[in-house]
Amino acid sequence: MIPSQWLATLLGGFIAVQAAVAIDLTVTDQSSLKSAAKQVATDMMNYYDNRDSKNIPGKLDGTWWEGGSMFMILIQYWFLTGDSQFNSVIQEGMYWQKGEDDFFPSNYSQYLGNDDQVFWGLAAITAAELNFPEESNQPSWVSLAQGVFNTQVPRWDTSTCHGGLRWQIWPYQAGYQTKNAISNGGLFQLAARLALYTHNQTYAQWAERIWDWSATTPLLKEKNWNIADSTSPESGCTDHGDWQWTYNYATYISGAAYMHNYTDGKESKWKEGIEGLLGTSEQFYPTKGFGSDDGSILAEITCEAIEKCDRNQITFKAYFSSWLAWLTLIVPGTSDQILPKLATSATAATKTCVKDGHLCGIQWYKQASDGTDGLEQQMAVLGVLNANLVPFKNQAPYTSDTGGTSKGNPSAGTNSTATNTLITKPITTGDRAGAGILTVIFVTGWVVAITWMIRGG
Numbered sequence: 001m002i003p004s005q006w007l008a009t010l011l012g013g014f015i016a017v018q019a020a021v022a023i024d025l026t027v028t029d030q031s032s033l034k035s036a037a038k039q040v041a042t043d044m045m046n047y048y049d050n051r052d053s054k055n056i057p058g059k060l061d062g063t064w065w066e067g068g069s070m071f072m073i074l075i076q077y078w079f080l081t082g083d084s085q086f087n088s089v090i091q092e093g094m095y096w097q098k099g100e101d102d103f104f105p106s107n108y109s110q111y112l113g114n115d116d117q118v119f120w121g122l123a124a125i126t127a128a129e130l131n132f133p134e135e136s137n138q139p140s141w142v143s144l145a146q147g148v149f150n151t152q153v154p155r156w157d158t159s160t161c162h163g164g165l166r167w168q169i170w171p172y173q174a175g176y177q178t179k180n181a182i183s184n185g186g187l188f189q190l191a192a193r194l195a196l197y198t199h200n201q202t203y204a205q206w207a208e209r210i211w212d213w214s215a216t217t218p219l220l221k222e223k224n225w226n227i228a229d230s231t232s233p234e235s236g237c238t239d240h241g242d243w244q245w246t247y248n249y250a251t252y253i254s255g256a257a258y259m260h261n262y263t264d265g266k267e268s269k270w271k272e273g274i275e276g277l278l279g280t281s282e283q284f285y286p287t288k289g290f291g292s293d294d295g296s297i298l299a300e301i302t303c304e305a306i307e308k309c310d311r312n313q314i315t316f317k318a319y320f321s322s323w324l325a326w327l328t329l330i331v332p333g334t335s336d337q338i339l340p341k342l343a344t345s346a347t348a349a350t351k352t353c354v355k356d357g358h359l360c361g362i363q364w365y366k367q368a369s370d371g372t373d374g375l376e377q378q379m380a381v382l383g384v385l386n387a388n389l390v391p392f393k394n395q396a397p398y399t400s401d402t403g404g405t406s407k408g409n410p411s412a413g414t415n416s417t418a419t420n421t422l423i424t425k426p427i428t429t430g431d432r433a434g435a436g437i438l439t440v441i442f443v444t445g446w447v448v449a450i451t452w453m454i455r456g457g
Helices: 004-021 031-049 065-081 087-097 114-129 141-155 180-197 201-214 244-263 268-285 316-330 333-352 376-394 429-456
Strands: none
Touching: 004 201, 031 065, 031 333, 031 376, 065 316, 065 376, 065 429, 087 114, 114 141, 114 180, 114 333, 141 180, 141 201, 180 201, 180 244, 244 268, 244 316, 268 316, 316 333, 316 376, 333 376
């Protein structure tokens, strides 16, 4: 080989190696974390900017709910890094999709589920807690979260299983026959966060009601702290779909953390729930079968090893990572259990960001490209990078009396059409009588509750 050929080969190899480590992360260095997060966020937003539905702010191709979850992760990114380049896009998308101040826009309302809607509510309460900028001619972030709460609570279904939210809202949807963990856990978390932010007892009462009801079903087994993905009204909510997902655990853990803080740690049930669910969440750091034998890298164990994660499931680790990281500021004494594994997971995650020099994968335990890429992969990695920035910022979520500037509207969403339900069987005289009694009781109680909330919070 002549020297020039040898030099060209050497340089080519050097360039290839450089491309393979395009995102170089030192997880203990705040500047390194911010730099990595900026690259990942920028690539995520490139996917957003190049989508087919780009003329509809906040709407992703083929999915509506992921827009809300993406904005939630981006709001955290802004707060933790100070990078405001995406703020106008976040505001535009959030306000565009607000519906009747309840994140139930008419264009999509006929096929949405309770879980779809609640993620936008969680994005809104995140914006309120982190003082994300509001536009003066728009509803406040906390009022939009309240609008979601106010439209979901009337869907609480006591006609089967003594309570619980159904997965999907309309009887013609297949998921209407299911009560699932993320719909109920999502509303539980939203209620708990509204309770802490507003100090309004009604939200706390609903959070406790949802937790206690969940514990009567397989959705939250306090005996062994296992969370089933779903159960069915047809079985009386005794059967269970046992696929294990990170975000189901994280939403109940997060809600319990907010309730622990709200009650000043005086109710042992919340601390017990946090500790129990954190314990069973260790399953998401597998010690065999996932390319790592030390149990330190986060994995979506139900779908990653068999390479069957759909686009929704690819995002779940973003929520698990970020919600647990914020928990460490809400519940003192949890950092040592949570943060070290989020650090090793972030390091592994960025090692997958090598496709085209910087695009990320989802099988973090491979610590190399897994051949996949997409907006969802970027969101998952951004979530775990955000999580590692939380202790550097070291600022717990604001509340209305600790610096939160977003002002509430307890009646938000109460004039919405989002609470409408459909009737699927003929109504008998008995049905009319029973429904009339229940309607009077429910509506009267709800009006009283809303009136109290308006006066008190």
